[in-house]
Amino acid sequence: MSHLVRKLENFVRLSAADRLMLNRAAAQRVRTFAPRTDIAREGEKPKDVHLILNGWACRYKQLEDGRRQIVSFFLPGDICDLNIFILREMDHSIGTITPVSIADLPREFFDEISAGYPRIATAFWWETLVNAAIQREWTMNLGQRTASERMAHLLCELFFRLRLAGLADDHSCSFPLTQADLAEATGLSKVHVNRTLQELRASNLIVLKGKMLVLPDLDRLMSAGLFNANYLHLDREGRQLDSNE
Amino acid sequence: MSHLVRKLENFVRLSAADRLMLNRAAAQRVRTFAPRTDIAREGEKPKDVHLILNGWACRYKQLEDGRRQIVSFFLPGDICDLNIFILREMDHSIGTITPVSIADLPREFFDEISAGYPRIATAFWWETLVNAAIQREWTMNLGQRTASERMAHLLCELFFRLRLAGLADDHSCSFPLTQADLAEATGLSKVHVNRTLQELRASNLIVLKGKMLVLPDLDRLMSAGLFNANYLHLDREGRQLDSNE
DNA sequence: CGTACCTTTGAAGATCCTCAAATAGGGTGG
DNA sequence: CCACCCTATTTGAGGATCTTCAAAGGTACG
Numbered sequence: 001m002s003h004l005v006r007k008l009e010n011f012v013r014l015s016a017a018d019r020l021m022l023n024r025a026a027a028q029r030v031r032t033f034a035p036r037t038d039i040a041r042e043g044e045k046p047k048d049v050h051l052i053l054n055g056w057a058c059r060y061k062q063l064e065d066g067r068r069q070i071v072s073f074f075l076p077g078d079i080c081d082l083n084i085f086i087l088r089e090m091d092h093s094i095g096t097i098t099p100v101s102i103a104d105l106p107r108e109f110f111d112e113i114s115a116g117y118p119r120i121a122t123a124f125w126w127e128t129l130v131n132a133a134i135q136r137e138w139t140m141n142l143g144q145r146t147a148s149e150r151m152a153h154l155l156c157e158l159f160f161r162l163r164l165a166g167l168a169d170d171h172s173c174s175f176p177l178t179q180a181d182l183a184e185a186t187g188l189s190k191v192h193v194n195r196t197l198q199e200l201r202a203s204n205l206i207v208l209k210g211k212m213l214v215l216p217d218l219d220r221l222m223s224a225g226l227f228n229a230n231y232l233h234l235d236r237e238g239r240q241l242d243s244n245e
Numbered sequence: 246m247s248h249l250v251r252k253l254e255n256f257v258r259l260s261a262a263d264r265l266m267l268n269r270a271a272a273q274r275v276r277t278f279a280p281r282t283d284i285a286r287e288g289e290k291p292k293d294v295h296l297i298l299n300g301w302a303c304r305y306k307q308l309e310d311g312r313r314q315i316v317s318f319f320l321p322g323d324i325c326d327l328n329i330f331i332l333r334e335m336d337h338s339i340g341t342i343t344p345v346s347i348a349d350l351p352r353e354f355f356d357e358i359s360a361g362y363p364r365i366a367t368a369f370w371w372e373t374l375v376n377a378a379i380q381r382e383w384t385m386n387l388g389q390r391t392a393s394e395r396m397a398h399l400l401c402e403l404f405f406r407l408r409l410a411g412l413a414d415d416h417s418c419s420f421p422l423t424q425a426d427l428a429e430a431t432g433l434s435k436v437h438v439n440r441t442l443q444e445l446r447a448s449n450l451i452v453l454k455g456k457m458l459v460l461p462d463l464d465r466l467m468s469a470g471l472f473n474a475n476y477l478h479l480d481r482e483g484r485q486l487d488s489n490e
Numbered sequence: 491c492g493t494a495c496c497t498t499t500g501a502a503g504a505t506c507c508t509c510a511a512a513t514a515g516g517g518t519g520g
Numbered sequence: 521c522c523a524c525c526c527t528a529t530t531t532g533a534g535g536a537t538c539t540t541c542a543a544a545g546g547t548a549c550g
Contacts, residue, residue: 031304042475044476059381060386061381062388063380063385063390063471064268064471064473067389068389069384069385069388069389071381071384071385072381072384081374081377082509083370083373083374084374086367086370086371086374086482086483087371087374087478087482088478088480088482089383089475091378091475091476091478092378092381092476100418105307114359122331125331126331126332127329128328128373129326129328129331129332131377132326132376132377132380133336133337134303135380135381135384136306136316136317136336136337137306137336137378138382138384139294139314139316139317139380139383139387140306140314140316142309142384142388142432143314143431143432144308144312144313144314144432145308146537147537147538178495178496178497179496179497179498180495180496186388187388187389188538188539189386189538189539189540190496190497191498191499191538191539191540191541192537192538192539194499195406195498195499195538197497198498204510210547210548226308226309226310230287230288230336231336231337233332233333233336235333237332237333238331239332285533296525391505392505392506408550423527424528424530425527425528425530433506433507434506434507434508436506436507436508436509436530436531437505437506437507439529439530439531440506440530440531442529455515455516486536
């Protein structure tokens, strides 16, 4: 089962036809990208909506003087900006972290969805609303949390999201971000990220080594990051719409 | 002409029927709120979508220990979270700054829109995408900009958005935020907000006194805040959809 | 086995925060 | 219309958190 279907089914149970539709769209117009390359750039005309099939990517913005902020991460099953094609130009860039494969979803796909797949349409709205909530939570994170709270919070979020897509074990997940990536995402310097991670390690909250993250005690990490998962809206909130197939 | 219509017409020209539909919806189910009160609270079940008719409000989140972050501002003509009613509970609160009047838009209103008002539906998508872009820009703002850049940027954004809704003159606008509000929005302390504003005043970038903001040289303020308005997508990007009435 | 990138360490300094108190301003009731 | 009160703004001083700069270890990959 694809990561997208797996994730959306956390909100609403899809029918066989729904799943077929999504899997068909994910099999067409597939492209692959090397690590650390751009999928789309600020200023370009957005043409398609991108569905991440495999790998990690991020959305980032850059100032003229080079300062760079990662404003969100894309994990397998994530969709970059539903309906973005109604805008004239991108206001941010999308770049890969690892090798990434994506499927380009054309406008027509969304026309079909709204015409004949109401459950998918609602699940896409759920996805849009959750993404907005994540972005708000990042605002909170950068505005109010201290360095170690912020880092703990980010790790919790990524772990929860990976688990949702079926990409995490009980206590661990693959974790390809470098400390430089974490710095750009948290608004901290690389040096301070390093020290913050050491702090979390010293408290036995994380084991992070060689692209692998282990969380021995998720509950403690969550409270260290003042993490409340409510903003991820993960408990089958669209239950009443479930397909009965 | 209502602030909402005025704002949406910045994206696409509406027909007389479109405008009638919007104005009718804005006239029903109107409620008013005193300053500094909550319109909706984190944890509640979202029932309607709120359209701000008059006054300023904000979305905020709060940590258990009391730290509070304003994650966005609502100005007249703004809509709080299209389709929010598909979620089970609010992950943030909405509170007023000034006296505020809102119209509650029920689910059925949006059903009508998607059935028979394609231009409004697209304009609402535009609104949703712009709001997401604003939230990303705030992430950038908190993560990368210094205190005075951050403040300059926020003032530019609010000024542009007010102008879009027909609420600003060439160089000035009404500005009801206190320094405490600005502190909660920028993630700075009240004291530092005060000093940052003094800095901007000393550079003749702003005149802020008695709920009135004057921007004698917007271009200079924009460069002080590294402000690029592209993320507001304000130049009639949906032109090809214009009604010919 | 070398090279490039990533992580770690040290030290000094800037930005921003906290605490505390004084001043100014706005609104209300007498 | 003035006096009062409450809230908002301003100022000062000291200190914490985080940054910058520089360099040394590690690790992965060709």
